[in-house]
Amino acid sequence: xxxxxxxxxxxxxxxxxxxxxxxxxxxxxxxxxxxxxxxxxxxxxxxxxxxxxxxxxxxxxxxxxxxxxxxxxxxxxxxxxxxxxxxxxxxxxxx
Amino acid sequence: xxxxxxxxxxxxxxxxxxxxxxxxxxxxxxxxxxxxxxxxxxxxxxxxxxxxxxxxxxxxxxxxxxxxxxxxxxxxxxxxxxxxxxxxxxxxxxxxxxxxxxxxxxxxxxxxxxxxxxxxxxxxxxxxxxxxxxxxxxxxxxxxxxxxxxxxxxxxxxxxxxxxxxxxxxxxxxxxxxxxxxxxxxxxxxxxxxxxxxxxxxxxxxxxxxxxxxxxxxxxxxxxxxxxxxxxxxxxxxxxxxxxxxxxxxxxxxxxxxxxxxxxxxxxxxxxxxxxxxxxxxxxxxxxxxxxxxxxxxxxxxxxxxxxxxxxxxxxxxxxxxxxxxxxxxxxxxxxxxxxxxxxxxxxxxxxxxxxxxxxxxxxxxxxxxxxxxxxxxxxxxxxxxxxxxxxxxxxxxxxxxxxxxxxxxxxxxxxxxxxxxxxxxxxxxxxxxxxxxxxxxxxxxxxxxxxxxxxxxxxxxxxxxxxxxxxxxxxxxxxxxxxxxxxxxxxxxx
Numbered sequence: 001x002x003x004x005x006x007x008x009x010x011x012x013x014x015x016x017x018x019x020x021x022x023x024x025x026x027x028x029x030x031x032x033x034x035x036x037x038x039x040x041x042x043x044x045x046x047x048x049x050x051x052x053x054x055x056x057x058x059x060x061x062x063x064x065x066x067x068x069x070x071x072x073x074x075x076x077x078x079x080x081x082x083x084x085x086x087x088x089x090x091x092x093x094x095x
Numbered sequence: 096x097x098x099x100x101x102x103x104x105x106x107x108x109x110x111x112x113x114x115x116x117x118x119x120x121x122x123x124x125x126x127x128x129x130x131x132x133x134x135x136x137x138x139x140x141x142x143x144x145x146x147x148x149x150x151x152x153x154x155x156x157x158x159x160x161x162x163x164x165x166x167x168x169x170x171x172x173x174x175x176x177x178x179x180x181x182x183x184x185x186x187x188x189x190x191x192x193x194x195x196x197x198x199x200x201x202x203x204x205x206x207x208x209x210x211x212x213x214x215x216x217x218x219x220x221x222x223x224x225x226x227x228x229x230x231x232x233x234x235x236x237x238x239x240x241x242x243x244x245x246x247x248x249x250x251x252x253x254x255x256x257x258x259x260x261x262x263x264x265x266x267x268x269x270x271x272x273x274x275x276x277x278x279x280x281x282x283x284x285x286x287x288x289x290x291x292x293x294x295x296x297x298x299x300x301x302x303x304x305x306x307x308x309x310x311x312x313x314x315x316x317x318x319x320x321x322x323x324x325x326x327x328x329x330x331x332x333x334x335x336x337x338x339x340x341x342x343x344x345x346x347x348x349x350x351x352x353x354x355x356x357x358x359x360x361x362x363x364x365x366x367x368x369x370x371x372x373x374x375x376x377x378x379x380x381x382x383x384x385x386x387x388x389x390x391x392x393x394x395x396x397x398x399x400x401x402x403x404x405x406x407x408x409x410x411x412x413x414x415x416x417x418x419x420x421x422x423x424x425x426x427x428x429x430x431x432x433x434x435x436x437x438x439x440x441x442x443x444x445x446x447x448x449x450x451x452x453x454x455x456x457x458x459x460x461x462x463x464x465x466x467x468x469x470x471x472x473x474x475x476x477x478x479x480x481x482x483x484x485x486x487x488x489x490x491x492x493x494x495x496x497x498x499x500x501x502x503x504x505x506x507x508x509x510x511x512x513x514x515x516x517x518x519x520x521x522x523x524x525x526x527x528x529x530x531x532x533x534x535x536x537x538x539x540x541x542x543x544x545x546x547x548x549x550x551x552x553x554x555x556x557x558x559x560x561x562x563x564x565x566x567x568x569x570x571x572x573x574x575x576x577x578x579x580x581x582x583x584x585x586x587x588x589x590x
Contacts, residue, residue, distance in 0.1 A: 003465075011464050011465045011468070012461060014464045015448075015457075015461045016421075016441070016444040016448055017445060017448045017449050017457055017461065018446050018448070018449035019449070027458075030521060031461070031465065033522055034458075034462055034521060034522060035462075035465075037405075037406055037409065037525075038406045038409055038466075038475065038479075039406075040403060040406045041403060041406050041407060041475075041478050041479060041482055042478075043403075044400065044478075044482050044485065046478060046481035046482065046485070049481040049484050049485060050481070051480030051481050051483075051484065052480045052484040052487065053480075054308075055294050055308060055487065055536075055537065055538030056293070056294055056295050056338075056340065058295075058340065060338075061334070063334070072197075075197040075198075076197075078195075078197055079193075079194050079196075079197070079427065079428035079429070080426070080427055080428065081425060081426075081428075081429070081430070081431035082431065090440055090443065091434060091438060091439050091440050091442075091443055092439065
């Protein structure tokens with residue numbers, strides 16, 4: 001498996017990270033180095049092995065389905081780069 | 096006032112405070128003075144002297160009243176990954192510039208409830224992604240250890256600030272976190288003790304998430320006893336973390352008898368790496384001999400899938416990171432890029448994340464995005480999770496066969512020079528975690544204990560790996576090793 005600059009650009013887009021087109025060849029090269037390292041996993045016989053879902057076998061705890069928190073608008077907005085009238089503000093999303 | 100209070104162990108400070116030999120305020124002032132004189136190390140990146148003084152004064156009242164917990168009045172450094180209410184908590188990333196949490200992480204809250212004092216926040220690799228503390232937005236941490244006339248060395252990473260601060264006596268102990276070795280590798284690089292507990296022992300709530308199935312907080316201290324004391328205060332069940340274990344917390348310090356007669360210690364043959372320095376090979380053999388002399392039985396064991404731990408880790412950790420770091424979008428907290436005329440929300444995300452994330456974080460988020468993307472999920476992510484199950488099975492089988500703990504080197508080398516890996520490919524840096532990463536994948540407790548010096552006078556550590564939830568027994572074995580190794584070397588002050 002080899003990643004070309006076009007795939008690198010697609011991955012950057014999916015990750016929502018702007019990458020300068022001039023930097024794409026170097027990025028693709030780094031991906032290939034890392035993926036080459038990861039490819040070793042193909043040597044392992046994993047027949048009949050289930051993928052691990054939890055490292056410590058335990059049933060997640062249940063609790064009553066009730067509201068335990070809330071009314072914290074001020075705290076939630078306190079760190080927003082742009083908060084107006086009690087909302088997070090972002091560039092226009094819908095025309 | 097006694098001199099050099101900042102050099103005390105947690106246990107000695109606890110006992111001295113109770114005997115009235117000094118106050119928590121004096122102890123804290125001694126650390127604040129040490130920190131003020133150690134700017135060159137770049138370990139503390141946010142200073143909280145006002146909080147520290149107020150907490151110390153409150154601790155003195157509590158100690159005078161009697162029945163104060165062990166950690167009461169003990170000055171600590173807190174890794175920047177822990178959210179601390181009203182205090183900058185940036186995970187050493189520019190994307191969290193200016194972020195002041197409205198809440199307190201469970202681990203720091205537990206420590207503060209026990210009366211501990213926060214001196215400030217400690218430098219680290221950005222989002223805990225790194226093994227040399229060179230990916231931090233605050234710049235490198237410098238290891239207090241140096242070779243004669245040598246270059247500045249890395250303190251290791253990601254908990255590099257925590258390691259340097261404890262080794263340089265800026266605080267009595269520090270919190271760290273460990274996703275692939277981030278407590279144990281830096282502890283070994285600076286000659287201190289660092290414990291990664293069993294996954295689920297410490298709550299992850301309020302700790303900036305990197306790879307949620309691997310992340311675990313732990314203590315970084317001067318010795319094993321301090322690790323036992325501090326772990327007891329940090330851990331415990333927390334309903335706010337669904338993976339936090341609802342198990343009783345034993346008295347870890349009471350477990351330190353030093354008696355390991357009849358214990359079985361495994362030596363895994365797969366940890367003998369090509370090109371490992373002779374000093375580490377010898378340290379490992381010496382460590383096994385010390386445990387044998389203390390009455391343990393040493394057996395050769397095999398952990399067959401060890402070779403595949405790092406490749407599995409470099410699928411699973413980036414995959415989880417790409418999901419966890421999706422929250423940094425410039426909307427709710429942290430940095431937002433300045434937008435050009437006509438930029439929409441997608442440009443806002445892309446520019447914000449390009450400006451806010453450093454190179455290594457971007458690389459891992461993109462690798463994670465790739466291995467989770469349509470068509471590759473089975474080939475990479477699911478395969479890695481199957482290999483992870485096999486790695487855990489290796490440990491299960493060894494423990495079922497009667498092994499109580501496993502002895503390995505902590506790192507494949509001593510601390511290396513800052514900048515020396517700049518031209519290496521990323522995989523070379525990843526190899527630092529070759530002995531530690533299996534422990535995270537299997538969710539086990541592991542401890543790094545300083546055990547000797549290499550030929551150039553730099554500290555080297557050994558790692559002990561214990562059974563799940565067996566921290567008390569593991570700490571006792573580490574205590575026995577510590578006593579036999581008798582490591583007392585300290586860095587010569589140059590800062």
